[in-house]
Amino acid sequence: MEVERWTAFSPYCGLEALYQPGIRGAHGKGGGEGQVGRLRRNRLVPVLEVGTLAELNPRVDRWDQEDDARRLRSGPRTLGEYVATQGASVGSGGRVLAVVRACQSGAMRSWSTSTEDDLRRLLNDWDPLSVADDVQDEYDCMLAPLLQRLRSGGGRTEIGQFLRHELEDHFGLDPLGLRPDAMAVRVVEWWKSTGPAGDMAGA
Numbered sequence: 001m002e003v004e005r006w007t008a009f010s011p012y013c014g015l016e017a018l019y020q021p022g023i024r025g026a027h028g029k030g031g032g033e034g035q036v037g038r039l040r041r042n043r044l045v046p047v048l049e050v051g052t053l054a055e056l057n058p059r060v061d062r063w064d065q066e067d068d069a070r071r072l073r074s075g076p077r078t079l080g081e082y083v084a085t086q087g088a089s090v091g092s093g094g095r096v097l098a099v100v101r102a103c104q105s106g107a108m109r110s111w112s113t114s115t116e117d118d119l120r121r122l123l124n125d126w127d128p129l130s131v132a133d134d135v136q137d138e139y140d141c142m143l144a145p146l147l148q149r150l151r152s153g154g155g156r157t158e159i160g161q162f163l164r165h166e167l168e169d170h171f172g173l174d175p176l177g178l179r180p181d182a183m184a185v186r187v188v189e190w191w192k193s194t195g196p197a198g199d200m201a202g203a
Contacts, residue, residue, distance in 0.1 A: 037141065037170065039063075116143050122190055128167060142166055150191045161183035190192045 050056045068080030111180040124132035163180035167173045
């Protein structure tokens with residue numbers, strides 16, 4: 001259900017809202033946030049300086065072409081191929097949804113759903129936004145980055161730095177009092193005790 005302010009705002013700005021149906025083990029919100037975050041970190045930092053939109057648009061077209069050739073981990077297809085096969089079925093927003101679905105389908109994920117579920121429970125127990133009782137997937141945008149770091153041998157310092165950055169940059173929170181370093185200890189200890197074994201099961 002869309003709120004009245006959104007239905008008034010979206011036509012004014014020429015936006016078309018597309019909502020992905022729920023799929024077990026797939027979280028469109030987290031996947032979309034992850035791709036937006038990747039774009040921001042890789043394309044918009046530092047902030048671009050252009051004089052006109054005509055100067056910006058060729059850059060965006062070049063980014064699209066580079067992403068079309070990108071392959072997520074050892075996925076069987078490129079993102080361009082996912083867009084070609086899935087994007088047409090969901091309208092003008094197909095490019096974004098196809099990329100999100102590629103991430104969710106396992107092209108990028110090389111760990112089991114149960115591993116994600118365990119880590120999600122840890123993050124929801126931490127719950128820096130105090131919303132986990134109502135929104136179970138609020139922190140899903142951190143699942144893949146955390147698991148990638150853990151699988152690469154990331155320790156407490158690296159995980160703590162990541163969590164602190166997410167609190168400040170992604171969620172707009174003051175880390176003081178939220179204890180990201182203590183949470184990093186919990187995450188690393190969980191991974192040492194159950195992560196690697198569960199990671200391989202069903203992956």
